[in-house]
Amino acid sequence: MSVEPLTNLSKLCLHTITTRPWSIEEAAAKYSKAGIGGITVWREALEKRDPATIGQMLSDQGLTIVSLCRGGFFSHREPEKRQSAIDENRKIIDEAAALGAPLIVLVCGADPNQMLEESRRQIVDGIGSILPHAEACGIRLAIEPLHPMYADDRSAINTLKQANDACEQLQSEWIGVVVDVYHVWWDPDLRREIKRSGHNNRLFAFHVCDWKTPTTDLLLDRGLMGEGCIPIRTIRGWMEESGFTGYNEVEIFSTIYWEQNQDRFLEKIKKAYLENT
């Protein structure tokens, strides 16, 4: 399968966490000036700010708000914590609505003090509890399967198959999936499960970065596209053959890049996007 390179930045969306040192105001101005089409807002970027005001500011900068990151963390052995998570996720839905974000990314959660099966049941229950509110607010929810190295305390949903299965249990057009190449690139069933998501209109978002060799930190050592071994363009092709027409979202957590000059980093991102995505 041959996939054409991207020729412009209109479908590039940047996650605010990628350029973490920048405030959201600074990020918006820089992204806009760079000709980037979309922005995904991390909640930490909204701290001490009014979401509606930020939403208007982003719109004024010509940026499309792609999603709000992130809700979820439904799995807890203690019932009170599960209820708190549900309450918090309802607030996040309100926040997304005020911001003008049509989608919330769900990192579903896991509790190392119980079996994964139990965490998985709690995830489906938790999402089921907030779906009516999401639908009422016109906000879509996307389950992001996380790499199995996060199965202890971040997500008990670790493959796209599991995410698709959860969507089937939940039976709503407001629930879908995020395909983040970092989490799923290794999966031999990936192309088949992307097709399955697409067939059911559940391909809500696509995140890119790269897996470096060696990777020196489980969380904060992601690479720029092209620095690692993930066949990013091939996977983008699988998304597109399955009907995905949304943004290609660059989401990089990297202490190495956060310590660098962010303007220069932004230039590197643009280059890596055009050459290796």
Next chain:
Amino acid sequence: MSVEPLTNLSKLCLHTITTRPWSIEEAAAKYSKAGIGGITVWREALEKRDPATIGQMLSDQGLTIVSLCRGGFFSHREPEKRQSAIDENRKIIDEAAALGAPLIVLVCGADPNQMLEESRRQIVDGIGSILPHAEACGIRLAIEPLHPMYADDRSAINTLKQANDACEQLQSEWIGVVVDVYHVWWDPDLRREIKRSGHNNRLFAFHVCDWKTPTTDLLLDRGLMGEGCIPIRTIRGWMEESGFTGYNEVEIFSTIYWEQNQDRFLEKIKKAYLENT
């Protein structure tokens, strides 16, 4: 499913790498004195030694040699490197025969410079090339699926399903699988695939340790059984319900434990084995 605790150390096998600071001579004496039944020898422990002499020494200490760690690393983009790997694995088979180890653990390899599918094909080809020699020497080979966080350069076989599929392609009673809880605990298909391995007489080995939260290093931060979130006893139950009667092998790579007094560490291992395995 209720699984009975282990009541003695006769089925405990220690990997020499677990107590890495000890030479193999020291390790053998200590394991034997501790009443441990089995030993798995890492090749690094054999450096500058004659395998047959070491095999005799281990036998004299009353230790059963469970396996030799490790062969594999068949995946390379360059044909010469693939051939070197095959030659090296033939030598490892000879080494196992001299040592008196009936089994070689295969960490199958991966090359970040090519697609995983290609690495996987090379693995099956590589194993196929060495199987006749293994059979001639009476040595069994066991594919160890590695955690997906090692898919870049250690193994393109990352689930037990993939290992079982590879065994089916290879069609030999001399090829089977290693189930290492660290690599496969997160897999929703684990119990089913263990049953499949057992049904085909391919459950060759069982490795235990634990997954700590947080894990601070991708390679060298494994925990003692009970320190993490892996349901080790439950998985042991799945092995036993599928017909496994072999050793429970403790394989811990940990800079933290290697820096400690190894005699005290051995006591901790014994305790963790009886209480949490």
